[in-house]
Amino acid sequence: MDYKIPNLEKSFNGKIVQNLGNNDYVIKIDDNEHTLKIITMDSKGIEFVLDQKYHKAKYLEQSTNEMNIVIDNVPVTLNLYSHFDKIVYKNSGGSGSGSSQLGLKSQIPGKVVSLAVAEGDSVQKGDVVCTLESMKMQVAIKAHKDGVIKSIKVKETVTVAKGDLVAEIE
Numbered sequence: 001m002d003y004k005i006p007n008l009e010k011s012f013n014g015k016i017v018q019n020l021g022n023n024d025y026v027i028k029i030d031d032n033e034h035t036l037k038i039i040t041m042d043s044k045g046i047e048f049v050l051d052q053k054y055h056k057a058k059y060l061e062q063s064t065n066e067m068n069i070v071i072d073n074v075p076v077t078l079n080l081y082s083h084f085d086k087i088v089y090k091n092s093g094g095s096g097s098g099s100s101q102l103g104l105k106s107q108i109p110g111k112v113v114s115l116a117v118a119e120g121d122s123v124q125k126g127d128v129v130c131t132l133e134s135m136k137m138q139v140a141i142k143a144h145k146d147g148v149i150k151s152i153k154v155k156e157t158v159t160v161a162k163g164d165l166v167a168e169i170e
Contacts, residue, residue, distance in 0.1 A: 045069075104144055104167045106160045110134030115156060117167070121149045129167050130154060141166055 018026040023038040039047040045058040060068040060075075067078045110132030117129050123143040130152075132139050147169040154166050 102168050102170060103165045104129060104169055106141060106164045106166050108134050109161050111159050112154045112156050117149050119149050119152055143169055145169060
């Protein structure tokens, strides 16, 4: 999983390499292996020992691809999937090559939680057209080009599949 802390121009990959049992793990962050022991974990936070140093993290809130936490009394915002918005934008027609395309498509399955535009509204490339909820994360579907909303093909609370037409922009 890819993480990025906003004020640091560095992202890192973290994964569990081995489950040693009894809440002990070997994890890998980038190319370095570390030992991790989870002491307690619930919906409010986690207490753990990383490389023989005690840490406590409290979860504050999580949105589309950000998680606000407090680690050892220091507030931190993690960008989970730091390239997620770019991937969704590109695959919904937002890369330069598809800019003449009329239809804006959903690149993920999800439930429409809000519409940010109405038919006849002008939009610029990158403006949010609607927000989907998928796997408890909210993802903005953005306009792939400048234009006017010709038609909106979804309504709030409706579920869309990957590839479904969300709106037409001319």
